[in-house]
Every structure is written in C-alpha cells, then in structure tokens.
Amino acid sequence: MSHDQDGFPNLVLVTGGAGFIGSAFCRHVLAASDARIVVLDRLTYAASLATLDPLLGTGRVELEVADVADREAVNRVLSHHRPDAIVHFAAETHVDRSIDGPDAFMRTNLIGTFNLLEAARIHWQRLSLADQAGFRMVHVSTDEVFGELGPDGAFHEGSLYAPNSPYAATKAGADHLARTWHRTFGLPVIVTNCSNNYGPHQFPEKLIPLTLLNALEGRRLPVYGTGRNIRDWLHVEDHARGLWAALLRGVPGEAYAFGGGAERRNIDVVRAICNRLDLLRPGRAPHAGLIDHVADRPGHDYRYAIDATKARRTLGWTPSFAFEAGLEATIDWYLANKA
Numbered sequence: 001m002s003h004d005q006d007g008f009p010n011l012v013l014v015t016g017g018a019g020f021i022g023s024a025f026c027r028h029v030l031a032a033s034d035a036r037i038v039v040l041d042r043l044t045y046a047a048s049l050a051t052l053d054p055l056l057g058t059g060r061v062e063l064e065v066a067d068v069a070d071r072e073a074v075n076r077v078l079s080h081h082r083p084d085a086i087v088h089f090a091a092e093t094h095v096d097r098s099i100d101g102p103d104a105f106m107r108t109n110l111i112g113t114f115n116l117l118e119a120a121r122i123h124w125q126r127l128s129l130a131d132q133a134g135f136r137m138v139h140v141s142t143d144e145v146f147g148e149l150g151p152d153g154a155f156h157e158g159s160l161y162a163p164n165s166p167y168a169a170t171k172a173g174a175d176h177l178a179r180t181w182h183r184t185f186g187l188p189v190i191v192t193n194c195s196n197n198y199g200p201h202q203f204p205e206k207l208i209p210l211t212l213l214n215a216l217e218g219r220r221l222p223v224y225g226t227g228r229n230i231r232d233w234l235h236v237e238d239h240a241r242g243l244w245a246a247l248l249r250g251v252p253g254e255a256y257a258f259g260g261g262a263e264r265r266n267i268d269v270v271r272a273i274c275n276r277l278d279l280l281r282p283g284r285a286p287h288a289g290l291i292d293h294v295a296d297r298p299g300h301d302y303r304y305a306i307d308a309t310k311a312r313r314t315l316g317w318t319p320s321f322a323f324e325a326g327l328e329a330t331i332d333w334y335l336a337n338k339a
C-alpha cells in the first residue's frame with residue numbers, strides 16, 4: 001500500500017475498465033505513470049475484450065471478472081489487491097436501455113456503488129494513518145444527474161440534482177451515496193460529473209458510433225425528434241486526463257465537472273458524420289439522405305452544457321481536442337477498426 005516517489009498511487013483499482021471511458025483511463029494511467037492497474041469488470045455486452053487485451057498485454061494490468069453488485073466478490077478483490085486508489089466507472093450507461101429495462105441499472109449503478117463504497121470503507125479503515133491520508137476513490141458520474149437546461153446557462157458543481165431518466169436517477173443516487181460515504185465515514189471520495197464523451201472504442205449503441213456504423217452499411221440513421229437537442233461533447237482522452245488530475249490533485253468530498261465547451265445539436269453531429277463519410281466513402285453519398293427523424297425519446301433532455309471553470313482552475317485541466325478534429329479522428333479510427 002503506497003505511492004511512488006512522484007506521488008502516484010502504485011496500484012489503482014479500475015471498475016468498468018473494459019468499457020469505453022474506463023479503458024481510455026487505463027491507457028492514460030499506463031502512459032502517465034508507473035502504476036499497476038486491477039480492472040474489476042463483469043464483462044457485460046458493453047465491455048470490449050479487443051480493447052482490454054492490449055492493456056493486459058502490458059503486464060501492468062490484471063483483470064478480475066466480477067460483478068460490483070456481488071458484495072462478497074467486491075470485498076474479495078479489495079482485500080486481495082489492497083489498492084491505493086479506486087476509480088469507479090462500472091455502470092449500466094445507455095439511457096434507452098434504462099427506459100426499456102431499468103432493473104439492471106438499479107442493481108449495478110445503485111447497489112454496485114453501495115457495495116464498492118462499503119468495501120472501500122472497510123479497506124480504508126484498516127490502513128495506517130499515512131496510507132489513509134493518501135488513499136482516494138473517484139466516483140465517475142454524468143451531467144445527466146442535473147436534468148436538462150434551457151437555451152442558456154451551464155451545469156456546474158453546485159447545480160441542483162434533477163435527473164429525468166432511470167439511468168440519470170441511478171447515477172444521481174450513486175453520487176449521493178459517494179458524497180455521504182465521505183461526509184459520514186470520512187472515506188476520501190471525489191465525485192466527477194462529465195458531459196457526453198466521444199472517441200475510439202465506444203460501443204456502437206451511442207449516437208456517434210451508431211450513426212457511423214449505420215451509415216457505412218447504408219442503413220437508416222435514426223435521430224430522435226427534431227434533432228435539436230444539444231449535448232456538450234468531450235473527447236474521452238480529455239476526460240481520462242481530467243479524472244487522473246482529480247485523483248492526484250482533487251480534494252476529498254469535492255465534486256468536479258468536466259465538459260468540452262463543444263455544444264452541438266444532435267442533428268448537426270449526425271450531419272458532420274455524413275459529410276465526412278461523403279468524402280471518405282463517396283459511393284453512398286449523400287449519407288445525409290439516410291437521416292430518419294423518429295419519435296422522440298420519452299423524457300428526452302433538451303440541452304446539457306458544463307461550466308468546467310473549477311476543474312480548469314483547481315486541477316490545471318484543459319481539454320485538448322477541438323470537437324471537429326476529434327470527431328474526424330474518431331471516424332477514421334472506426335473505419336480502420338470496423339471489426
């Protein structure tokens with residue numbers, strides 16, 4: 001149980017490390033430090049072994065296939081590996097699935113987070129005072145816990161919680177548990193709330209990879225309602241850097257909001273993908289002819305945007321990707337990695 005001479009944790013437990021953001025975080029930690037990583041992941045449909053295998057191949061990452069909703073399994077992993085830090089990504093994450101079947105969201109996002117906090121508390125309380133002081137847990141959450149914005153303003157760390165989807169409600173509940181385990185038990189937990197991520201390795205059920213893969217196959221491109229809903233896009237590698245900064249420099253009990261300052265209407269994101277494919281795959285141009293406006297998602301939030309001033313000022317974090325360049329690179333990555 002220790003930190004190296006640079007102050008980096010020696011062993012980081014990453015739940016959900018086989019998923020989209022968790023795996024990007026692992027790649028960042030491997031590049032930015034000498035830390036070793038234990039990935040705790042149930043390997044659901046959203047996990048990617050193709051993404052995980054190169055991480056395991058470094059010899060610095062170990063996989064524990066386990067369910068965060070299984071308290072005994074979580075306790076076993078913590079007491080066996082004795083991590084210096086925990087970063088909690090594991091979650092059911094797709095809003096549409098949470099509407100069709102919320103049970104898995106309650107189980108993983110609420111019970112799973114509760115189990116992890118309890119296991120972390122027991123682990124942390126058994127540490128020496130010096131190791132207790134260095135221990136951190138980062139609970140990774142979303143801006144969707146704050147509900148929706150009108151045309152103006154942006155969410156920040158003080159925004160009121162007002163979740164609208166079953167997904168957002170379970171994430172909101174998990175955030176409250178994390179906050180409580182700090183306040184009541186002193187566990188050094190940091191909560192982060194981030195806007196929509198994009199980038200390589202995302203499971204093709206979310207807007208950008210779904211649109212891209214459908215367009216490549218000449219299938220319809222479903223867009224909810226008018227497509228005027230606005231999201232604030234952040235490249236997944238910028239999010240990963242922000243989470244590492246929060247782990248190293250964040251204050252326990254505090255929350256940090258991350259966003260890319262890249263507000264785009266969904267329809268404009270879909271059109272940008274179509275325009276890029278018209279250039280790269282002109283055979284099917286114009287891809288925008290495949291756009292299909294479908295019945296709106298129930299409870300669909302109109303707009304999300306993040307004011308990331310606190311993360312910029314106190315963590316020294318700034319996003320590095322401009323959205324258009326990041327989107328082009330993401331499209332190129334999917335074209336090169338279709339399998």
Ligand SMILES: NC(=O)c1ccc[n+]([C@@H]2O[C@H](COP(=O)([O-])OP(=O)(O)OC[C@H]3O[C@@H](n4cnc5c(N)ncnc54)[C@H](O)[C@@H]3O)[C@@H](O)[C@H]2O)c1
Nearest residue numbers: 016018019020021042043044046047067068090091141197
């Ligand atoms: N994707 C986004 O735009 C976004 C934005 C802000 C916050 N977040 C949050 O970031 C985290 C990661 O999101 P993502 O997009 O990488 O998710 P993802 O769906 O790509 O991956 C989730 C991972 O968690 C694992 N998992 C699911 N249930 C589990 C369980 N019961 N036990 C152990 N592992 C389990 C899956 O196997 C998968 O590897 C989530 O907590 C999500 O709420 C996501």
